[in-house]
Amino acid sequence: MITNIPSRHTTSLNGKWEYIVDPYETGFYDYRYQERKESDKEAYWSSDRPEGMGDHKEFGYHDQYTLSVPGDWNSQDARFLYYEGTVWYKRSFDYAKSNGAHKTLLWFGAVNYRADVYLNGHKLGMHKGGFTPFNFVVPDSLLQARNNYLVVRVDNKRYADEVPTLNTDWWNYGGITRDVQLVELPAREAISDYLVQLNPASTNEVVGWVKLDNTAGASVTVAIPALHVQKVFAVKDSLAKISFVLPAFQRWSPQTPVCYTVIISTATDTVSEKIGFRTIAVRGEQLLLNGEPVFLRGISMHEEVPQQGRRAYSREDAAQLLGWAKELGCNMVRLAHYPHDESMVRMADSLGLLVWSEIPVYWTIRFGSADVLAKAKQQLNEMITRDHNRASVIIWSVGNETPVSVERTGFMRTLLETAKAKDPTRLVSAALEVKYNSEKQLRSIDDPLGEYVDIVAFNEYLGWYGGTPDNCRGAQWSTIYHKPLFISETGAEALGGYHADSSTVWSEEYQEWFYKEQVAMLKKMPAQFVGISPWILADFRSPRRNNPVYQEGWNNKGLIDHRGRKKKAFFVLQAYYNQKKQG
Ligand code: GCU
Numbered sequence: 001m002i003t004n005i006p007s008r009h010t011t012s013l014n015g016k017w018e019y020i021v022d023p024y025e026t027g028f029y030d031y032r033y034q035e036r037k038e039s040d041k042e043a044y045w046s047s048d049r050p051e052g053m054g055d056h057k058e059f060g061y062h063d064q065y066t067l068s069v070p071g072d073w074n075s076q077d078a079r080f081l082y083y084e085g086t087v088w089y090k091r092s093f094d095y096a097k098s099n100g101a102h103k104t105l106l107w108f109g110a111v112n113y114r115a116d117v118y119l120n121g122h123k124l125g126m127h128k129g130g131f132t133p134f135n136f137v138v139p140d141s142l143l144q145a146r147n148n149y150l151v152v153r154v155d156n157k158r159y160a161d162e163v164p165t166l167n168t169d170w171w172n173y174g175g176i177t178r179d180v181q182l183v184e185l186p187a188r189e190a191i192s193d194y195l196v197q198l199n200p201a202s203t204n205e206v207v208g209w210v211k212l213d214n215t216a217g218a219s220v221t222v223a224i225p226a227l228h229v230q231k232v233f234a235v236k237d238s239l240a241k242i243s244f245v246l247p248a249f250q251r252w253s254p255q256t257p258v259c260y261t262v263i264i265s266t267a268t269d270t271v272s273e274k275i276g277f278r279t280i281a282v283r284g285e286q287l288l289l290n291g292e293p294v295f296l297r298g299i300s301m302h303e304e305v306p307q308q309g310r311r312a313y314s315r316e317d318a319a320q321l322l323g324w325a326k327e328l329g330c331n332m333v334r335l336a337h338y339p340h341d342e343s344m345v346r347m348a349d350s351l352g353l354l355v356w357s358e359i360p361v362y363w364t365i366r367f368g369s370a371d372v373l374a375k376a377k378q379q380l381n382e383m384i385t386r387d388h389n390r391a392s393v394i395i396w397s398v399g400n401e402t403p404v405s406v407e408r409t410g411f412m413r414t415l416l417e418t419a420k421a422k423d424p425t426r427l428v429s430a431a432l433e434v435k436y437n438s439e440k441q442l443r444s445i446d447d448p449l450g451e452y453v454d455i456v457a458f459n460e461y462l463g464w465y466g467g468t469p470d471n472c473r474g475a476q477w478s479t480i481y482h483k484p485l486f487i488s489e490t491g492a493e494a495l496g497g498y499h500a501d502s503s504t505v506w507s508e509e510y511q512e513w514f515y516k517e518q519v520a521m522l523k524k525m526p527a528q529f530v531g532i533s534p535w536i537l538a539d540f541r542s543p544r545r546n547n548p549v550y551q552e553g554w555n556n557k558g559l560i561d562h563r564g565r566k567k568k569a570f571f572v573l574q575a576y577y578n579q580k581k582q583g
Contacts, residue, residue, distance in 0.1 A: 001385050002135055003193045005107055005181055007271040009098065013091055013150070013180040017069050018061035020044055020088040021080075027059060027088055028116070028153060038123060044088045045118035045151040061090040069180055070109065072173035075310035082543070086155045089176055094146045101187035103213070104143060106150075107135040109178025109313075109341065113162065116153040120144065128162070128375065131303075131338035131360065132382035135183065152176060163375045164360040169555060170302055170337070171541035173311045178341055186268035189218045194271075195388050196222065196242070196262055197425040200279045203291065204249070207425075210240045210264055223263045251290045252276025252391040254331040257352030259391065276349055276391025280427060282454045285528035287484040289354075289394075296354065296531025297577040298332035299325050299559075300489060303340040306538040306562045318344045322351055324537055324560055328570065329577030334488060334533035337362050337400050339383040348392035355392045356429070356488075356533065359383055359415075361399030367411040376411075377418055384422050393426065400431040400488075401459060404447055413452045427454035431488040434458045445479040455530070456481045459489035462521075468503075469510075469517035477525055484530040490518055491535035494569065495550045496561025506550040508568045511557075515572040522576070534559075534573060 002008070020027065027044025030036055036043040041051075048060035067073050073080045073087055097104070108115065112130030116123065124136040156174030158166045185192075195208035210220045212235055220240045223230045227247055233240040250258040259274035281288045288294065301321055303312045312321060318341065325333050332354040335344065339357055348355050359379045366372040380398065387393050398415035402408050416428045432447040443460075450456045456479050463469035469492075479485055494511035502513040515534075522532065539558035545551040554562065559570040 001133060001193065001382060002105060002107065002183060002185070003385060004271050004273055004389075005133075005179075005183060007273060009184040010107075011095070011182040013093060013182060014069050015091075016063075016066040017089040017091045017176070018063060019065050019067050019073075019090070020059060020061065021083070021085070022088055023085040025086055028086070038121070044153070045116075045123070046121050047149060061088075067175065069176045070178045070313040071175060072112070072177050072311040073175040074171070074173050075308060084156050084158065084172055084174060086153060086157075087174065089152045089154060091150045093148050093150065095143055095148055095182065096145065097143065098184055103185045103187055103190065104138040104140070105135045105183045105185065106138050107133065107181045107183050108176065109133050109180070111152065111154055111176050111178075112156050112172070112174050113158075114153075114155040115176075118151040118153075120149050129379045129382065130156070130177070131340070132379055133178075133342075133386055134382070138182070161366050161369055161372050163365060163372065163379060164337075164362045165365050167364065168337070168360070168362055169542050169544050171543060175311075177311045178313050185213060189213075189266040189268045191220070191264055191266060191269045191271050193385060194264055195423070195425075196264075196273075196275055197389070198277045198279050200281045200425050203279070204246045205243065206246055206277070207243050209242060210235075212238045212240075212266065214238055218266055221263075221265045223265070224260050225263070226260050246277065249277060252278040252349075253290060254352040254354060257350055257391075259349055273389060274349065275389050278391050280394040280425075282427060282484055285482055285484055287455065287530040294331075294354075294530070295580055296332040296486065296533070297330050297580055298334055298354075298356070298531055298533030299328055299330050299537045299573075300334040300336045300533045300535050301325070301537040302336060302540040303338070303344070304538070304540045306540065306558065306560065307564050309541055309562070312344070313341050315343045315347065317341075318347045320564075321537065322347055322353060325353060326351060327574070328537075328559070329574050329581060332356070332531065332533065333537075334358070336536070339379075339386070342386060345387050345390045345392055349390055353392055354394050355390070356395040356397055357383060357387060357393050358397035358400065358431075361402060361412070361415065363401055364403060365399075365411075367402070367405065367408040373411055373414060376415055380415055380418055381422060384419060388423050388425075395427045395429050395455065396423065397457075398428065398430050401433050402430070403433070404449075409448045412449050416452045429453045429455040429457045429486070432456065432458045434460050442476050442478070445477070445481070445485070450479065450481045450483070453483070455484045455486050457486040457488040459535070460487060461490060461492075463514050463517055464492040469514045472517040472521035475521055477529075479528070483528065485526065485528045486530055487522075487532040487534075489535040490532065491557040492569075493550065493556045494567050495556055496539065496558075496563065496565055496567055498550070506547075506556075512568040512572055515569040519572060519576045538564075
């Protein structure tokens with residue numbers, strides 16, 4: 001995977017793509033449901049031009065059938081609102097390659113869920129996983145100056161042995177949901193990836209590495225002009241280990257989200273990146289940012305624009321969603337339950353919002369399957385590779401509300417250790433479940449997975465899923481783990497604009513009451529309590545929510561409704577966070 005695409009020599013392939021909806025997979029399988037051979041002229045990756053009078057092609061791309069890329073297909077045409085299946089995308093393009101020896105890659109920000117990619121009738125590759133980037137090498141022999149024929153088969157059907165699995169509480173938007181770019185790299189000494197971060201155990205030592213694209217014997221330079229830093233490191237087996245001490249500098253934090261331009265170069269390649277330098281660590285029950293205890297004033301959010309009921313994918317979308325979080329008084333966001341678009345985490349860097357980033361190991365994943373573990377690991381590696389230079393990202397989460405079992409705990413433990421090994425500069429966690437027992441006022445988080453996380457995080461819905469908000473009054477929370485404690489979800493539904501007395505469920509007043517009781521309870525949490533990210537910033541589409549009056553296919557636990565209007569509870573949480581801010 002090539003990182004930092006914004007700093008590369010790129011050609012965008014965003015825009016209108018022609019499409020074919022193919023629920024019966026006719027483009028991929030023949031009438032005996034055998035996978036079509038690459039040379040099969042009826043395959044939907046083959047040219048749709050008839051080859052002579054008698055040639056009656058039974059498929060074709062036409063500009064009356066187009067979809068915008070990036071974007072999900074469900075929100076672009078009412079006929080697709082609930083469509084899950086295969087859609088073929090086609091894009092023709094001319095391509096003038098730059099002078100000199102170059103390697104060309106085709107890069108996708110994300111495609112949900114499975115992408116089979118073909119160029120000029122030849123398969124470049126296949127990728128699974130709906131929320132992380134991937135790229136394929138484009139052989140020179142394949143690339144034409146004119147009329148390249150790029151076809152992507154996108155299949156977002158859900159399966160039990162995928163990640164996520166069959167059942168989620170969010171809508172499974174399908175499509176080429178993020179940017180598509182052609183990327184040119186120098187043929188030799190190309191920079192493929194790098195990690196440049198502060199050593200968590202130090203205050204000013206930078207540690208990391210630079211990986212080159214199969215190159216031996218070169219050297220890399222790491223420069224930070226604003227700090228007058230310029231260091232050269234030798235490359236061995238395509239890797240340069242880097243370590244150096246920074247002169248006086250401004251640490252990145254929500255109050256001071258300062259990022260420095262870091263320039264990495266080889267004899268043939270240069271990339272630059274805005275990087276903030278901060279440390280994040282746990283010491284006993286404390287969470288330390290730059291060595292100081294920090295309280296996470298968070299909010300959970302889906303990657304969705306509520307007003308249009310569509311996947312978010314742009315800087316403007318990120319600005320709206322993170323802007324609301326800032327208005328709420330947040331210094332942290334939980335990006336649920338999958339890696340959001342890169343523009344979101346880059347904007348969090350500049351806005352000074354700490355980020356919890358998560359892979360969609362959600363609910364009842366097939367924990368006993370090695371194949372499923374490999375899929376989860378792949379998504380974890382892709383998430384970390386894309387965002388490991390983001391100062392805002394402090395926690396890698398390996399999942400949400402996974403039911404306790406030995407198999408599950410083994411599965412999740414492997415993911416936690418994989419994350420830690422790949423990126424020792426950040427913390428790892430997962431959203432654990434808590435069993436409610438409304439009689440017992442004492443609730444303890446003793447999930448066995450708590451042993452392997454850095455932060456013990458749990459979801460609680462006391463007063464919504466069980467009891468009424470006043471049940472919070474006597475509630476006491478604790479954990480058997482001497483680690484920081486974090487509430488990764490709490491919340492209640494309210495139909496935006498529906499007003500009644502506070503005991504009327506679905507009303508804004510009930511949700512407001514819920515938050516008032518929760519906030520009062522939070523003030524009595526144990527000392528190891530380091531923060532919360534309530535569920536959820538804005539209402540979002542969910543096919544599991546079918547109350548015909550108060551839901552209609554939406555989960556309305558948002559503090560902001562479908563029209564972007566703030567509900568009463570928004571101001572309860574805002575007041576609490578302003579208080580916390582004043583400390
Ligand atoms: C769960 C889950 C969310 C879900 C929420 C809810 O805890 O993690 O994905 O949407 O609860 O029930 O609204």
